[in-house]
Structure formats: structure tokens, C-alpha cells
Amino acid sequence: MADSFSTPDLADSAPDARALIHAWRDFGGVDNFTGVAVTVKCFEDNSLVKELVQQPGEGRVMVVDGGCSLRRALLGDQLAAKAVENGWSGLVIAGAVRDVEILATLALGVKALGACPQKTDKRGEGQRDLPIDIGGTTVRSGDYVYADRNGVLVSAEALLPL
Template identity: 65%
Template sequence: MERDFTTPDLCDDFPDSRVLHAQFRSYGRSASFCGQAVTVKCFEDNSLVKALVQEPGNGKVIVVDGGASLRRALLGDQLAEKACLNGWMGLIINGAVRDVEILATLPLGVFALGAIPLKTDKRDVGLRGVAVDIGGTTVHEGDWIYADASGVVVSSTNLLAP
């Protein structure tokens, strides 16, 4: 489900909000999405992403710090389909994805730095629920994420609450 907001308006209305200073590309069908962050830190190993998308998402957003690596894809069509089925709103990936033609058809927000066809090795390496630094901005588990074509806004409070 897409939300009625734009990130430029959020930045204007809430000047203390933070933005991710990285040039993400949208790969999912949902061009804008928002929700509370669930964080993962991993490098060229998507074991934790795989485990997380199998859990109930409850409208949250997975924020993955993949160290900006474009050598291995941290998300592909199978994990994205699981994320859709389990109620995740989207993923912000500081790294690469694959199966981009299929990702574009799924009702999910997917922002990543780029694409590559190589999958990761599964070594069960990484951290979950930790603060991650992406594009010079720290994202904490539970922060609110707002993403659209203009960028990604991060806030410790729900900016759309009535």
C-alpha cells in the first residue's frame, strides 16, 4: 500500500528529520512506502535477510546495510516474494539486488544502489537489530522510514501520525 506523502514535503514540514545521502534506485512496484525500520547489517551474505522476510512484517521496512557492495545481490525475486506474502512494506538496501524484472512486478518497495546477477553465499554472518549507518545517516531499529522517488527520510517519530 502506498502512502499519501512526499519526502520533500516531509523535509519541509519536519526540518529535523534525517535523510539518507545515498543515490538509491527503485526496483519494486511500490514507488513510495513507509513503515518502522527493522535493521540488518551484513556484507555479501543475505542469510539474515532471508530469515527476516519469512517473519511477519506487519507493515515494517527492512533496512539492510550491505556495506554498499555491488558484488553480490542481497535480495532477489524469491526473498522479495516472501516479503510480500508476509506483510513487509519494503526494503532499503545499501547494496545490490537481482531479478530486477520480477522485482518490478511485486507490490513491494525496493530501493537499492544497483543490480548484479550474482547471489550471496550463505554463511550466517551479520547482525540484526543494530544501528546501521547508510549514506552518512544512522538508522536505528524502530525509526520511521519514508521512501519515494526523491529519496529516503528517517525519523525517530511517526511523521504521519494524526
């Protein structure tokens, strides 16, 4: 996996890379992370996020379309710790997280729109591996995700060796 890179440099060298335009905030203990995308669409219900972090991550990045809701946190300390334990590289969440002081200590990249102390209801809802729209950009499972303090890029082709 690439340890250090700059998304501005990647964007300059790969004009087909697409930026996920949002006011991302960094919450994880890892600033630069990359991996193959696994897409999730869910709204104020993190049942599918919980299910996925319990599976082998294999260095992948979960990209979650949470409808940009800041009313319920889609990730907290327990699920993030499970993601680390199972080898996920990071999560990009168009929604909220919680337990931010603990997330900052974990070896996991976490980008989200904000924080909220409220947990989600578990209704067993959500969809996986479908194209999702994040910040005007379509992300598909299998795309390559590159995230650092400058933002998030996705590309259909690998821009760096994983």
C-alpha cells in the same frame, strides 16, 4: 499506512527528519512506502535477510547496510515475494539486488544502489537491530522510514499515521 506522500514535503515540515544520502535506484513495484525500521548489517551474505522476510513484516521496512557492495545481490525475486507474502512494506538496501524485472511487478517498495546477477554466499552472518550508518545517517530499529522516488527519510518520531 500512508498511501501517498512526498519526502520533500515531509523534510520541509519535519526538520529533524534525516535523509539517507545515496544514489538510490527504485526496483520494487511500489514507489511510496513507509514503516517502522528493522536494521540489518550484512556483507555479501543475505542469510539474515532471508530469515527476516519469512517472519511477519507487519508493515515494517527492512533497512540493510550491505557495505555498499555491488558484487552480490542481497535480495532477489524469491525473497522479495516472501516479503510481500509476509506483509513487509519495503526494503532499503545499501547494496545490490537481482531479478529486477520481477521485483518491478511485486507490491513491495525496494530501493537499492544497483543490480548484480550474482547471489550471495550463505554463511549465516549478519547482525540485526543495531544502529547502522547509511549515507552518513544513523538508522535504528524502531525509526520511521519514508521512501519515494525522491529518496529516503528516517525519523525517530512518526511523521504520518502508519
